[in-house]
Amino acid sequence: MAIVNKIIHSSVVDGPGNRAAVFLQKCNFKCSYCHNPETIGQCVQCGACVEKCPAKALSLKDGKIVWDEDKCCECDTCIHVCPHMSSPRVKDYTAEQIMEQIAPDLPYIRGITVSGGECTLQRDFLAELFLLAKQQGLSTLIDSNGSYDFSQDAELMNVCDGVMLDVKAFDCDAHKKLTGMSNEQVLKNAVYLAEHGKLEEIRTVIVPDQLPNEDTVFQITKLLKPYLDKKQIRYKIIAYRQFGVRSPYDQIFRTPSSNEMMKYKKIAEDNGFENIILI
Structure with missing residues (x-):
């Protein structure tokens, strides 16, 4: 994986x-x-990107970031505000x-x-x-x-x-x-x-x-x-x-x-x- x-x-x-x-x-x-x-780090589930997402495509559930790809408008706000040089828009x-x-x-x-x-x-x-x-x-x-x-x-x-x-x-x-x-x-x-x-x-x-x-x-x-x-x-x-x-x-x-x-x-x-x- x-x-x-x-x-x-x-x-x-x-x-x-x-x-x-x-x-x-x-x-x-x-x-x-x-x-x-945004490819350098790994998401630490801090949630800093959630409230900044204009499309409401991100949420924090059970301590983990959930990305709703259907809602995402790919504006890149999440990666610009991430303090860890990472992205919530990744998949395993x-x-x-x-x-x-x-x-x-x-x-x-x-x-x-x-x-x-x-x-x-x-x-x-x-x-x-x-x-x-x-x-x-x-x-x-x-x-x-x-x-x-x-x-x-x-x-x-x-x-x-x-x-x-x-x-x-x-x-x-x-x-x-x-x-x-x-x-x-x-x-x-x-x-x-x-x-x-x-x-x-x-x-x-x-x-x-x-x-x-x-x-x-x-x-x-x-x-x-x-x-x-x-x-x-x-x-x-x-x-x-x-x-x-x-x-x-x-x-x-x-x-x-x-x-x-x-x-x-x-x-x-x-x-x-x-x-x-x-x-």
């Missing part, structure tokens, strides 16, 4: 082709620029139930991607879901912050076709400042996954004046350059945007210019990367 934040039945941005994307709740990073901060699913949910999509999708939050925090569910997906002929991808040691989990890797890995900062101190966590495991994963042909994509969010962006792009592409002959790794370089970011960071950070983004693309190209996407 996993805590699921949402299911997107048709996505073209969560891996190659048209895919179903499942977003699990909970994350062990607390990125300042997180665009989905088994792997079999997820496959039932996406069964009508099977003729139209190439695979399934599981994201978060950080999906590896619910590893057993992830492995079971991917096994079922494989039985349906679907490709399977993990969208991860890189905190999980993939090298120690052969069972999961056997049913996982690839990992889309966030490389938020190459410098450990900068990474800790942004996320609250070290990036040592992230960089180890980047090399391990590249060595084994499982690194589908790396991604870096560009936050001018706040992160050593140039160093990150240069160092991670230099680190992975020896593995590009095995598989051309896609590099998604993402411009920070204010949408969804919690206060006060939404007012502190700025969006990079197109010229700045082209500079980072050139750095990656000079280190041998060809499949580069600017967003």
